[in-house]
Amino acid sequence: xxxxxxxxxxxxxxxxxxxxxxxxxxxxxxxxxxxxxxxxxxxxxxxxxxxxxxxxxxxxxxxxxxxxxxxxxxxxxxxxxxxxxxxxxxxxxxxxxxxxxxxxxxxxxxxxxxxxxxx
Amino acid sequence: xxxxxxxxxxxxxxxxxxxxxxxxxxxxxxxxxxxxxxxxxxxxxxxxxxxxxxxxxxxxxxxxxxxxxxxxxxxxxxxxxxxxxxxxxxxxxxxxxxxxxxxxxxxxxxxxxxxxxxxxxxxxxxxxxxxxxxxxxxxxxxxxxxxxxxxxxxxxxxxxxxxxxxxxxxxxxxxxxxxxxxxxxxxxxxxxxxxxxxxxxxxxxxxxxxxxxxxxxx
Numbered sequence: 001x002x003x004x005x006x007x008x009x010x011x012x013x014x015x016x017x018x019x020x021x022x023x024x025x026x027x028x029x030x031x032x033x034x035x036x037x038x039x040x041x042x043x044x045x046x047x048x049x050x051x052x053x054x055x056x057x058x059x060x061x062x063x064x065x066x067x068x069x070x071x072x073x074x075x076x077x078x079x080x081x082x083x084x085x086x087x088x089x090x091x092x093x094x095x096x097x098x099x100x101x102x103x104x105x106x107x108x109x110x111x112x113x114x115x116x117x118x119x
Numbered sequence: 120x121x122x123x124x125x126x127x128x129x130x131x132x133x134x135x136x137x138x139x140x141x142x143x144x145x146x147x148x149x150x151x152x153x154x155x156x157x158x159x160x161x162x163x164x165x166x167x168x169x170x171x172x173x174x175x176x177x178x179x180x181x182x183x184x185x186x187x188x189x190x191x192x193x194x195x196x197x198x199x200x201x202x203x204x205x206x207x208x209x210x211x212x213x214x215x216x217x218x219x220x221x222x223x224x225x226x227x228x229x230x231x232x233x234x235x236x237x238x239x240x241x242x243x244x245x246x247x248x249x250x251x252x253x254x255x256x257x258x259x260x261x262x263x264x265x266x267x268x269x270x271x272x273x274x275x276x277x278x279x280x281x282x283x284x285x286x287x288x289x290x291x292x293x294x295x296x297x298x299x300x301x302x303x304x305x306x307x308x309x310x311x312x313x314x315x316x317x318x319x320x321x322x323x324x325x326x327x328x329x330x331x332x333x334x335x336x337x
Binding site for chain 1: 158
């Protein structure tokens with residue numbers, strides 16, 4: 001193993017341990033935890049055996065293993081950006097609705113109207 | 120009337136309105152100064168957003184409140200004193216006469232933009248072009264805060280753009296909902312304070328981006 005593989009595997013192993021310890025402590029395994037653990041395991045396999053990524057790239061018609069990673073990261077970034085932007089918009093609308101509710105229900109009524117007084 | 124940090128001039132702006140109209144609703148949009156305290160001294164309905172949301176949000180709050188209290192016609196009016204209270208009577212006329220459901224004030228139908236800088240004229244004309252392309256609605260003034268809405272149109276319109284893009288969104292919805300509208304010539308006074316606190320020309324791109332993003336992500 002080269003230096004990069006040592007560093008990456010150490011980081012991945014630590015992250016995987018944290019995920020597993022959390023799952024064991026909570027005694028519950030939902031799909032999100034399973035997905036995160038699967039991602040870390042897949043990352044570890046790719047780091048230890050870079051040839052797998054290259055073979056996968058060739059299988060689906062992409063030239064280099066690095067290219068498939070760029071495509072996956074780019075698509076994930078775009079999807080994540082849209083997801084968080086729509087979440088942000090929804091949250092903003094909820095805050096707006098709540099603020100509006102408070103403003104309307106705490107409206108201060110005018111004591112007199114000058115228009116009434118004048119006419 | 121939406122208001123943000125207008126303590127110094129809200130009284131002057133409201134003077135004309137409160138002598139002519141019985142129900143004036145002002146929404147303090149989370150001002151940091153004592154705008155809300157000033158409002159409570161005046162004979163107006165005073166609403167307050169606990170946090171600052173933007174002019175679009177404040178307008179929708181005021182419209183909801185007015186409709187909820189039985190208003191037949193809702194008029195929106197800027198707090199910075201740029202509008203003329205005497206224009207309101209002519210503005211609501213198409214709605215009273217049932218020719219239109221929405222009346223839009225326009226500073227470009229006569230020679231009614233007093234002291235308007237040339238750069239502002241150019242930006243507003245670009246706004247007209249942008250609205251014509253994006254919303255396919257033919258108007259002469261897209262960002263005029265003086266509008267009148269019939270009760271039914273005020274109920275149908277829903278401003279989701281909290282900040283300045285609400286003006287484009289209102290026009291977009293008028294077109295989408297097929298509301299009958301009419302433009303009415305109104306005067307806009309560009310005093311130093313209006314220009315100082317109002318939208319900077321550079322904000323036009325941001326407003327357009329907010330509007331387009333809002334249409335893409337609902």
